[in-house]
Amino acid sequence: MPTHSLTSSSLSRRSFLKRSALATAAAAAGPTLLSACGSSPAGGSGGGGGVTFLSYLPLETLSMAPELLAVAGGHFAKHGLDVTLQPVKGSPQAMQTLLAGVGPVTRLGQIDLMTAIPDSGQPLVNIGTLTRGSSLRFIYSKKKPLEKPEDFVGETMGVPSEGGTSSKVVSLVLANAGLDPAKAARQVTGLTPGTFNLVQQGRIAGYVVSIDTANIVESQHDDAGVFDPGTIVKSDSQVYVATKDTLQKDPDTLKAFLAGINDALEAFIADESFDQTIATLRESYSFAALDDDAIAKKSLGMMRDLWTGGDPDKPLLVTDEAAWVAGYEELTKAGVAKPGGDAASWFDNSLLPGAKA
Structure with a gap:
């Protein structure tokens, strides 16, 4: 069966290179210009529910399983989104392209976010925690x-x-x-x-x-x-990140994105053997870890524990304030992040499914 390309054709190479060049130029000019480069509230949407997800990870890994299943399993489509998974070169470029308005959402490490915000005052917010431990x-x-x-x-x-x-x-x-x-x-x-x-x-x-x-x-x-x-390390969680501008002007797009991710995670949790979810992924994608049954199931089992924190009954994607702040304290104590920041203000659970208005 033919497989989908892991980079969507809905974002042309010329368009992406042009926007990446904008982000690179903005990065060289410093955080003020980066913040000013944001385009429409849901940058990269392009109308018709189209959304660009900026991935600092290569797409050919099961570390991207939630996003891959949300596309292949129709979970994003269920919430009215046509999502393009667009890889970028590392977390710095993911932040740059996010701030330049190429896409409304990315995934970063807690460490990346906590070292960026107090260092430069970047207007970034954690809108959902994916992994509750190091991946x-x-x-x-x-x-x-x-x-x-x-x-x-x-x-x-x-x-x-x-x-x-x-x-x-x-x-x-x-x-x-x-x-x-x-x-x-x-x-x-x-x-x-x-x-x-x-x-x-x-x-x-x-x-x-x-x-x-x-x-x-x-x-x-x-x-x-x-x-x-x-x-040993407690601050290496993975979080979904948006700008404060998008959070204010286009929360519905972010809510729909997180709802699609939540549905994909629930599908992995419900599929104890992973047989159905792996089959769904293979209808659209092919890479080494996915194509090997033993590797795929072992990897997804380990990641499922990280997504749930070992407790499948706990709400998914919710950022625990105590753990989040403790992570910042770990980073500042180690000299990895600058002290003096208000870590409790760097996350927002209000967009998650089931969150109170």
Whole structure:
């Protein structure tokens, strides 16, 4: 069966490049110009319920399962939206294009958001928490294990970009144990299972990947080990983000988007075996982690625990204020985020399904 392209044709390459150039130029001019570049309230909508979702993650990963199922399973369409999943290069560009009005919503790490807002005063708001723990994993060789923070001292970790979320999570693992984050060097590497060869060769001690990539590496290499930074780091949640301007002027688009995501998450939770949800995804998409039954089911099971916080009866997507503020305190204590911000004002649960008006 033919599969959909993972980048939608509803946003032409010329249009996207033009808008990305605008965002890049705005970024160079500083936060004031970025804030002024927002277009229509639901930037990138294009009429007819069309919405551009800006993804800092590549689309060929089950880390994107909620958005992929919301498209393939018709959950966005049920709420009147035709959503384009548009990948961008990392969280900085996701924030830039969001502020430039290319799309009304993106997904970021809590760390990204909390380091951006107090640092520059960016008008960004967390409108829903997707994962209640870290969706990153560190791959290492069992011949030289990375099982506790002290094991990272003097070693080199592979990360996808300099100063990005992955690198910050490595820093937090050390800082939370009272160790100097600078004691672990970083090297930009690929995110694919093949990068494990660099670990086996001793060129890096480990590297940071998504849950499904970690599961693929473990299945391919008996000597591969996995470290979950979420056992130490508490601020690495994933959140949906919009600008304050969109929140004020076009809340209905954001409500419809979150309703579609909520429906997709409920479908994953109800489908205990994942047979139906995987089949629905495969009708539209094809990539390594999705195409392997064992990897897909193991990965989705681990992510389902992150979406629900281990309690499927709790409301989805709701940001817990105590956990959110505690995450900011963790980041400021580690020197990753600037202190003095009002973290409790950086989220808004009012757009979520079932929220009181």
